Amino acid sequence: MEKERPQWDNPLQFVFACISYAVGLGNVWRFPYLCQLYGGGVASVVVSFFLSMYYNVVNAWGFWYLFHSFQNPLPWSVCPLNSNRTGYDEECEAASSTQYFWYRKTLNISPSIQESGAVQWELALCLILAWLMVYLCILRGTESTGKVVYFTALLPYCVLIIYLGRGLTLRGATNGLIYMFTPKVEQLANPKTWINAATQIFFSLGLGFGSLIAFASYNKPSNDCQKHAIIVSLINSATSIFASIVTFSIYGFKATFNYESCLDKVILLLTNSFDLEDGSLTASNLEEMKDYLASTYPSKYSEVFPSIKNCSLESELDTAVQGTGLAFIVYSEAIKNMEVSQLWSVLYFFMLLMLGIGSMLGNTAAILTPLTDSKVISSHLPKEVISGLVCLINCAVGMVFTMEAGNYWFDIFNDYAATLSLLLIVLVETIALCYVYGLRRFESDLKAMTGRALSWYWKVLWAGVSPLLIVSLFAFYLSDYILTGTLQYQAWDASQGQLVTKDYPTYALAVIGLLVASSTMCIPLGALGIFIMRHLKRADTAPVA
């Protein structure tokens, strides 16, 4: 008796799985950044494999921060003392306490990618825990994944709503929101704006990873995929906007807080230098007093002048950070200034973990489905062992990212493992579906499955608009890579307490090349392989006939 293919218990589970997968960290950290900047077969498995290797490190970081949120005061809110206890640690003084906690305590980052350093055991432990968590969720296939995705899809929304309430009532939140909604018109004319928006939506929905295909394969054939496709896309976009509102109100709070601290520092400096009465200088009369002092004590003022910083709310809001920086530095900085910061911190990192694990489930499903479907492997090993092996291998490889230079390798994977290859994969998928398989055949298949005819809107998009868009995106990225010349990365300089730009060494460039090549070459190589095999078969059968 053949084993029945597992199925989702109800269509809601499928939708939640897609939402949970699509609504990932990208919605929370990449989309808001882009808003701010601009007033959004065998190849899929390879890309998914690369992705799952490095993506779970983010969950490890999430666990690290979550466990450290149960302290008073929060460890990233205070600087540690230096050796003779007369002041604070120099690196922490030069940077800020949140940056110090991220770069020194969490990553223990080395000055450059060449110095690999040792594996950080604390982070390694968190990574192992993250993989165990993922294994627990995918252990039983759709049976367990189906239950877990209810949780991983809905909980982040609850936390986002709570945060919306908290964020909008924070001081300075309106500054952030105004900033978000005022479009920078000159940026709208920049083609790069639109390209980044297209890329964001593309990756946010997780197309080309095979995860959606994997999830969908567990659907009943009569499932109304048209409706679900629209629902998932709409929910994904709506979530991005919702998350942006939350992010920007918190951004505004942080910027206002920093701006006011900056003003306070300037006031203190002037009060001390000129021995003015305590409290005579305020934020409102600062400018007039500065002019007054400049005119009355010109020599002394010129001495003090270099140390006076020009505080501006705009420049605070402009410090655009994206990706890991936004999630772990900016948010933790905003959280440490809120009341009952431990509660907000726990909530936030818990939400981040839910999002991350939801996306990981999609990635691993993309790898596991082809493996469990293939007769060769699934006949020898049960499903649990295959999942266990995949998790084990990924965990072992992921140890690279817990080394001191691990974050630099993470950035390499993050920037290059997916971009070009995904575009190519989706392009090939679309062309294969529309032109090789035939749009008419697909249309009749859909009609047989769902009972509804395909509207012209879908046909036009699939056959014409999408391939054009993807080809232009592809061309743009290629030209960008070629024109940029040597690739560079941001390294953390401990003495200055900030990021500096450095060039990649040759072996890192080789790894980047390999990454891009291995995922993009799979399709042409696979096609070539099949072509050769067919040719050989024909050669075999011809003499017999």
Place this chain on the structure above:
Amino acid sequence: MLWLLFLLVTASHAQLCQPGAENAFKVRLSIKAALGKKAYAWDINEEYLFRAMVAFSMRKIPKREATEIAHVLLCNVTQRVSFWFVVTDPSKNHTIPAAEVQSAIRMSRNRINNAFSLNDQTLEFLRIPSTLAPPVDESVPAWIIIFGVIFCIVIVAISLLVLSGIWQSRRKKTETSEVIDSEDKCEHMITMENGNPLDEKGGHVNDAFMSEDERLTPL
């Protein structure tokens, strides 16, 4: 004559306590920043209290137990509020070395702060660094405890799932083999009833066929 002496004394006092003088320290208070509405005004009585606190701190140092309030001199009081002070020795001609004054103030810093309801940031002694409070050192960091708890929960959950999976598959195997077994029994009975024509060799039991009991592997 007396008047000349008086002038000499005040002059020497003035020389001893000067901004930037040897062994002199600048003090800066931010009373309004610290206390807001409850801020008190800085007057001569507060200065007297300050001199008393400095004398008190000096008395704690070996060999300086005889320091009096009169030995502490203040000068250049500004609106900030900031001023300079020196501590003189009993002869009132020399000032006590800066290192001694520094160690004295550092030791009694908390008492001085409390006397004025201020803290290290609002009552500053320039050039006297304050000892910062050491961080609370736990024997076992809190995060490891929480990590351990969650780790154990996940391991237990995984082992439960894996074990239940194995039990289920074993139960399925015994069920299916029982089903096959009962089907075979029916067949066997049917063949017996029909009387297998091939078996009419004198009713020998064909040993090539395994007996029923051995079909099931014993537990």
